Amino acid sequence: MATITFDDSASGVSDPPPSYDAIYTSVSAYSIRCKRSVFSFLQSKKKRRCAPVLSCIREIVSSPHFTLSYVVSVVKSCAAALSAAEFSDLLQKPNIEDHTALYWAIVNNRREALLEFTKFIPKFSPACFSDMRLACMTVNDHDLFMLLNLGDNVNPKDRSLRRMLGCPRDDIRVYEGGDVDDDYFFVRFVFRMFQKRLRITKKFDVEFVARGRIWVLHFYMREKGKWFVGYGLSKHSSPVHPNAVLGIQANKPPPGSNTPQNLRLDLSTSYTLVPEGSSFHYLDKETMLVFCQLDDWPMDE
DSSP states (O other): OOOOOOOGGGSSOOSOOOOHHHHHHHHHHHHHHHHHHHHHHHHHHHHHHHHHHHHHHHHHHHOTTOOGGGHHHHHHHHHHTSOHHHHHHHHHSOOBTTBOHHHHHHHTTOHHHHHHHHTTOSSOOHHHHHHHHHHHHHHTOHHHHHHTTTTGGGSHHHHHHHHHHTOOOOEEEEEEOSSTTOOOEEEEEEOTTHHHHHHHHSEEEEEEEETTEEEEEEEEEOGGGOEEEEEEEOTTOOOBOOOOEEEEOOSSOOTTOSSOOOEEEEOOOSSEEOBTTOOSOOSSSEESOEEEEEETGGGOO
């Protein structure tokens, strides 16, 4: 029986076939290049679709010659050119001079456009939410701040709590001096089911816009069950040297009296009030919160 012995070194094949690992690496690299190419193509295609829509939106929120009566129809046409998710995303990106379309609609007083834009946004992104807050502060528009619920993030659980209690929304109204040089303002708060909500959460915060700043009013419990009230400035607000008086109207007179005794608290300070989260030191004497103790007042019936 003849036996044939194979000797690779004697064969005519000088190079062995590539290993499996080498083939797999080559295919994987090719696959990645293909995916990047496809992704780049899709991104480019999306940009081409979005570009004319963004140009139209820019015109709506910034051009002094845009006819406001056409806002609704033009916005709907823009929305029809993209998917719902794409249009919502486009409106909320800082793609117009580093701000969102909604920011410029607020700053340039295009309320019709703003309200139409919001119809196509199921939920504001954190960046867009922050941008609208900044816009309302810039133009000192408390009413719009309230209309858009832009103060909800200061007390995120309160909205769901009010829903559970069947509690109407609080009424917060700001009255400012008539002249630009008048630095004073008044704020009227009407809190519904206030004591019940305070007992449940042990804290209560609300925001309002006045004099180009976002202010926050706090009610909260500290050590040993003591109640406090205080106020401060929200992020991006400019520092201020405040002189404040807080008046709280009594619901009913104390025992043995027919006259309600309203509470009046002096919340002035010699310190400069700076916005919360501020890491920059403005002066030697500064604070992020001006507060005083309320004793047991919030729990009194």
